[in-house]
Amino acid sequence: MKMFNIIKAELSKYMIEVKTYYPDHIVNMIVTYIFFAGFFLEFRNYAAVKDSYYIGFLYWFLAANIISEVSVSISFEKQVGTLEQLLLKPVSLEVICLIKTLTWLAITFIKVMVLFIVIKLTLPINIVFNIKIIPILIITLIGLLGFSLLLGGLTLRFTKTASFETILSYILLFFTGTIIDINSMPILFQIISKSLPLTQGILISQSLIDKQPVFFSQMFLLCINSFLYFIIGISFFRYIYNKSKVEGIWNEY
Amino acid sequence: MILEIKELSKTYKTNRKKQLVLDSVSFHVDKGEIFSILGENGAGKTTLIKLMVNLLTPSKGKILYKNMEITTIGKDYYTEIGVVLEGNRNIYWYLSAYENILYFGRLMGLKEKEIRERGEELLKFFGLYEDKDKKVGNFSRGMQQKLSIIISLLHEPKILFLDEPTLGLDVVSKMDMIEKIKHLSKEEGVTVIITSHQMDVVEKVADRVMILGEGKIQFLDTVDKLINKYSGNKYLIRVERNLDDAEIKKYFDTVNVVRRENDITEIEVYIDSNRLINSFLGDMVKRNIYVTHISKSQDSLEDIMYKFLKLGSDSFEDV
Ligand SMILES: Nc1ncnc2c1ncn2[C@@H]1O[C@H](COP(=O)(O)OP(=O)(O)OP(=O)(O)O)[C@@H](O)[C@H]1O
Ligand SMILES: [Mg+2]
Numbered sequence: 001m002k003m004f005n006i007i008k009a010e011l012s013k014y015m016i017e018v019k020t021y022y023p024d025h026i027v028n029m030i031v032t033y034i035f036f037a038g039f040f041l042e043f044r045n046y047a048a049v050k051d052s053y054y055i056g057f058l059y060w061f062l063a064a065n066i067i068s069e070v071s072v073s074i075s076f077e078k079q080v081g082t083l084e085q086l087l088l089k090p091v092s093l094e095v096i097c098l099i100k101t102l103t104w105l106a107i108t109f110i111k112v113m114v115l116f117i118v119i120k121l122t123l124p125i126n127i128v129f130n131i132k133i134i135p136i137l138i139i140t141l142i143g144l145l146g147f148s149l150l151l152g153g154l155t156l157r158f159t160k161t162a163s164f165e166t167i168l169s170y171i172l173l174f175f176t177g178t179i180i181d182i183n184s185m186p187i188l189f190q191i192i193s194k195s196l197p198l199t200q201g202i203l204i205s206q207s208l209i210d211k212q213p214v215f216f217s218q219m220f221l222l223c224i225n226s227f228l229y230f231i232i233g234i235s236f237f238r239y240i241y242n243k244s245k246v247e248g249i250w251n252e253y
Numbered sequence: 254m255i256l257e258i259k260e261l262s263k264t265y266k267t268n269r270k271k272q273l274v275l276d277s278v279s280f281h282v283d284k285g286e287i288f289s290i291l292g293e294n295g296a297g298k299t300t301l302i303k304l305m306v307n308l309l310t311p312s313k314g315k316i317l318y319k320n321m322e323i324t325t326i327g328k329d330y331y332t333e334i335g336v337v338l339e340g341n342r343n344i345y346w347y348l349s350a351y352e353n354i355l356y357f358g359r360l361m362g363l364k365e366k367e368i369r370e371r372g373e374e375l376l377k378f379f380g381l382y383e384d385k386d387k388k389v390g391n392f393s394r395g396m397q398q399k400l401s402i403i404i405s406l407l408h409e410p411k412i413l414f415l416d417e418p419t420l421g422l423d424v425v426s427k428m429d430m431i432e433k434i435k436h437l438s439k440e441e442g443v444t445v446i447i448t449s450h451q452m453d454v455v456e457k458v459a460d461r462v463m464i465l466g467e468g469k470i471q472f473l474d475t476v477d478k479l480i481n482k483y484s485g486n487k488y489l490i491r492v493e494r495n496l497d498d499a500e501i502k503k504y505f506d507t508v509n510v511v512r513r514e515n516d517i518t519e520i521e522v523y524i525d526s527n528r529l530i531n532s533f534l535g536d537m538v539k540r541n542i543y544v545t546h547i548s549k550s551q552d553s554l555e556d557i558m559y560k561f562l563k564l565g566s567d568s569f570e571d572v
Contacts, residue, residue, distance in 0.1 A: 089360045
């Protein structure tokens with residue numbers, strides 16, 4: 001019941017934001033369309049590319065949108081000075097942040113779906129989808145939420161972490177198999193790559209689309225990976241939160 | 254007793270420097286009273302409020318709400334208290350008043366109907382009902398402050414914490430705010446803990462005042478006691494006789510002769526004991542000297558605070 005209240009609070013506040021700043025959202029949609037269209041048109045020219053080429057990119061797009069959401073919210077609340085009011089509510093800050101992120105994710109997801117339909121209608125390309133990707137996506141997202149909380153913890157402490165997040169989103173783009181094949185990387189990078197929150201999810205989803213077998217060990221790795229990221233994220237966030245309560249730094253400009 | 258503070262200390266550590274802001278302070282707040290925390294800039298008023306609302310962790314000591322440590326109560330504590338912190342940034346400026354109410358009410362876990370009913374009631378009480386659909390960014394400082402308080406009252410808290418609620422308000426808004434705060438405490442039984450630098454506000458609302466200084470409690474009692482204790486009662490007396498200094502000195506130590514002309518003497522005296530006044534008046538009557546004027550005036554709370562902060566409480570002992 002309480003959760004439902006918070007979701008409602010965030011959703012309707014978000015809708016007001018969309019209404020207030022609608023030109024920003026229109027621009028954002030157009031940029032995303034160009035981004036996706038460019039990507040699809042570019043890859044369509046290579047006959048060797050598999051049907052699954054796009055899925056890594058889709059994962060990355062969702063990830064890039066949500067990993068920074070907790071930090072962006074916290075940084076915003078810190079700057080306008082309302083963060084302390086959120087701390088003074090009977091729900092914990094990480095729950096509020098997670099719900100903010102999920103709300104944002106749901107809206108991003110709808111945006112992406114709309115874009116995909118528009119792309120399919122306006123461009124001569126073929127998108128292959130497999131419904132089994134949905135659960136894989138959800139498990140991957142849990143890990144990403146943990147990652148998001150981890151970054152949120154940093155923002156709680158340091159306020160300005162936006163540039164750091166941009167670097168991270170590029171790391172995710174290059175090292176998770178989104179555009180570069182992991183198996184052609186040096187072994188050290190392969191290890192780093194496979195422990196990032198996105199990689200396993202992308203690999204499994206690619207196999208699903210290309211109708212290749214998915215091994216139990218892969219699923220196991222994905223679940224462990226996501227679970228660990230989630231636990232680490234929450235613990236780190238809690239740790240910074242308690243430290244901030246000792247030092248008293250909630251609002252900083 | 255609704256809130257009890259036991260040997261509370263807070264030390265801030267910044268760049269390896271330590272600053273002891275509160276040094277083992279103990280006091281309690283009674284249910285339904287308006288408790289005012291005073292002290293100069295940096296005395297630790299905001300720090301104390303943040304400790305009492307569990308936004309800060311004490312270095313030492315305990316805070317008990319209804320005999321339970323607030324850290325064990327956890328997040329449920331926030332259904333019992335309402336907090337408006339320093340400044341006017343407790344609300345979202347890009348939302349309207351009513352949208353703010355809805356958002357924060359939902360975060361409090363209140364039902365839609367409760368939020369609507371209580372919200373409208375409070376908007377009317379604070380005179381903001383007409384403006385409820387305006388963006389808060391366009392509100393005056395006073396209106397923003399009122400909205401912050403409305404939001405902190407949505408869930409009918411038992412204690413309301415207000416950190417400088419009248420800062421930057423004009424005289425009318427200030428008086429209005431004073432009245433509203435009194436109403437909440439006296440009619441609705443809300444305990445109010447308030448900090449302010451405006452002595453006229455404190456004088457009008459506070460049941461008890463606590464003065465913080467150098468990390469310690471310098472004074473804690475009612476406003477009347479503070480004034481009586483430190484104001485040094487000042488009397489203005491006019492008699493129809495030319496009294497010389499020696500005669501006056503028989504009765505009073507600290508005298509200031511204001512005027513002496515045409516058989517009239519006007520004197521200003523500072524005394525703590527009414528006995529001296531009585532013996533003076535008694536003798537005047539015996540000697541058939543007319544006393545045409547006698548009035549008592551007190552220092553304002555503002556004067557007292559000024560002396561208190563400037564000179565320290567010790568200097569009052571000599572008065
Ligand atoms: N987060 C913090 N880190 C380090 N020092 C702090 C912090 N917050 C406050 N202080 C210091 O603690 C002291 C008390 O500050 P506080 O804000 O509690 O005073 P105050 O009585 O509310 O002052 P004012 O009347 O200006 O509002 C000040 O010297 C301040 O510099
Ligand atoms: Mg303060």
